[in-house]
Amino acid sequence: MHNPQLNRNGALQHLLTIDGLPREILSDILDTAAPFTEVAEREVKKLPLLRGKSVFNLFFENSTRTRTTFEIAAKRLSADVINLNIGTSSASKGESLLDTVDNLCAMQADMFVVRHAVSGAPFLIAQHLAANGRDHIHVINAGDGRHAHPTQGLLDMYTIRHYKKDFTRLIVAIVGDVLHSRVARSQIGALTTLGVPEIRVIGPKTLIPADVDRLGVRVFHDMRAGLKDVDVVMMLRLQSERMQGALLPSPQEFFKYYGLTADKLCCARPDAIVMHPGPMNRGVEIDSAVADGQHAVILPQVTFGIAVRMAVMSMLAGT
């Protein structure tokens, strides 16, 4: 099947998911992001790459944090940014998602950054654009339901490459609520594509999907065993608001078994890095001493996230 994210020349047309993205595209995005991290160090943090372009932050679900990262990235590229919180507006007048998109296209949008509670919504938009000959408009998935959040996955890959250089010698552990995570499955795919030889998944049985071993990962229910000799610890946020009460006894009990403490982290390699997508539940999935400790690269992840989003936007705009 044709990858709907790539155009006929194999260049990135939309960023909908990192699942199935070829290694060259992944590497290309990470390479493009690198110089953008330096832009942020400058006196004038501004490049003219998207000047005169209209970027719409189309948020059908509220997420100030994610919206902010895209807004900054677009503004640093000199785009005109329009924030639309759709939840409370046109939808209430009964307009459909695609009618809303058609209208914004007619306003000469250049790029949509889409956040939606329903999985697949950004795909639907991309498909609709293609079906209507609007190939000059690009879609970036900023999180759709439980499905994907590709810029998060990309910034994670960027972070690992930044600190570890070579993917092909790493042991990476993904810890926590894999079942409800928007990114865990995609991370496994991207890590595999980039050549990571050993990927582990650590968590209680109730939060690990039954079929996860098909992805070629090793499953651990004991955290110390799972962390043994790992180079990279990717913590997941405990999505307590998405979980059924029955799946989990209590935050305290979760922390006891799967919360990352300095003590458990000792099982990992001495130069292991600790990642977290934020916002953190301190004392639930991660102890403050680790979150603020020397292994944590959680704040650099945020910094790299801006650069990665600038990279994606500039690559799409150049397509």
Add this chain to the structure above:
Amino acid sequence: MHNPQLNRNGALQHLLTIDGLPREILSDILDTAAPFTEVAEREVKKLPLLRGKSVFNLFFENSTRTRTTFEIAAKRLSADVINLNIGTSSASKGESLLDTVDNLCAMQADMFVVRHAVSGAPFLIAQHLAANGRDHIHVINAGDGRHAHPTQGLLDMYTIRHYKKDFTRLIVAIVGDVLHSRVARSQIGALTTLGVPEIRVIGPKTLIPADVDRLGVRVFHDMRAGLKDVDVVMMLRLQSERMQGALLPSPQEFFKYYGLTADKLCCARPDAIVMHPGPMNRGVEIDSAVADGQHAVILPQVTFGIAVRMAVMSMLAGT
């Protein structure tokens, strides 16, 4: 009586309504808008005409869609745009409309784009500015109660001129809920001013104002008869949220008699255009086959709407 929208030299000072706007001003706006439609095709969709000007989107009533069109127009003219949703803020601290306006004037506003649930609010603001010697500040009505929504009327005129060139040979039908429409009455006036020889109004008795024939239009309650040989079909949105239940039996029944279907559209001229201000109630006032069909110019209306708003803003800023 002096037209409060024109200054002493007869130039546009505010855009409050298209009622009573002289033909030359109407034509001037449409002429000015034309080149702005081309700006949107450029690589860099940006002109410096409002650079350093402060445009305030003063929305006392939420309307993301309308706010977005003005925000884009202003940003493409390089203005600084400040969005104010007043419903939830100062008003709750008990500040009056005119105190709010005075404060924003003191912040050196250059232009107010005003949306208000109360008819006449933008007039009140314009009057207040004049009474206080603030003739350098301009007001654009972005919809006031049931009264006016002049940029919508203007973009409709632009659309008709774009597709039909000559107003003086046209039959134009306005279909649907004329009674609650913000624009129908003004459209009739503007079409008359621009020389349209025959204007028809089509709808159920309960949704056509009793005195509408005084405006020189022909009233039809049978849609097929009304559509016969028309060049332009202007559909109105069924304002279901504004209507008393008693006026209308059901959306299904409305659609049966007054919903625009391909079948009914056959009565019109073969090259008739179909317009709708959006957002559409598909299956109520318009069938999807027509909305997405070859006669529809509904999305071009949106595109022209940006150009018309840029035209109005640049004309006001130049006054």
Add this chain to the structure above:
Amino acid sequence: MHNPQLNRNGALQHLLTIDGLPREILSDILDTAAPFTEVAEREVKKLPLLRGKSVFNLFFENSTRTRTTFEIAAKRLSADVINLNIGTSSASKGESLLDTVDNLCAMQADMFVVRHAVSGAPFLIAQHLAANGRDHIHVINAGDGRHAHPTQGLLDMYTIRHYKKDFTRLIVAIVGDVLHSRVARSQIGALTTLGVPEIRVIGPKTLIPADVDRLGVRVFHDMRAGLKDVDVVMMLRLQSERMQGALLPSPQEFFKYYGLTADKLCCARPDAIVMHPGPMNRGVEIDSAVADGQHAVILPQVTFGIAVRMAVMSMLAGT
């Protein structure tokens, strides 16, 4: 104790409160603001002083009015402005104030404009930045609980200097709800620092803090007596939403005794100026005839407020 607002060279690092700011810094801010009032008169109201800088309006408490003044000031200095209403977002995901700040720092913020219901929140942020070696990021307090609102205090000083030139010959009266005012105490300090020889406080016993006379002011409960021969009348907003019902009989009764009317104002000097921080409760603390009369400088205060905020931002950015 070291003043946390000044850096080692004695330059302004943050603006958290005007309490304890040395006279030279106060004067420096006012001097810097002066030319910015002229920028607003220009055709293009824009300076490149903050170009490429990211200013975050970090509002944990809604205040459209205050947010707008900072947004305009930052945009006129060409900054990229990001508005964050935090009340409804990350906080609900359980992220702490300082985690939010750390994240925004990681996005390469240059300046935080902070509004928070809790007194001291901006101090806490400034302290946290210092403890983490982020001295290049600046904090402006845009109102924290009952504590401080320094740009309001500064624009008041600017206004007095603009109209009265010399602080050292003035009698200044502060009238109304001193107890709940965010600015009264700071104003007394700033006026003293700038050399005002006589400061009076006028209000009912229930709204004057018991210890206010320690600040070197004269307390009056009779308004006419208190206004006698004053040069400057600084009205306070009656914070009715913050008051216990028991403290105050009724707005009508308050107006009778402490509402500023033309009649009471006759006790002041003929060239007295009347100030109010807005939004006004007309008919409660001030009569409309005075609010709109020739002694009022309430709207110029707003204009000067933009210039003062531009001055503070440009001074911080230059540190």
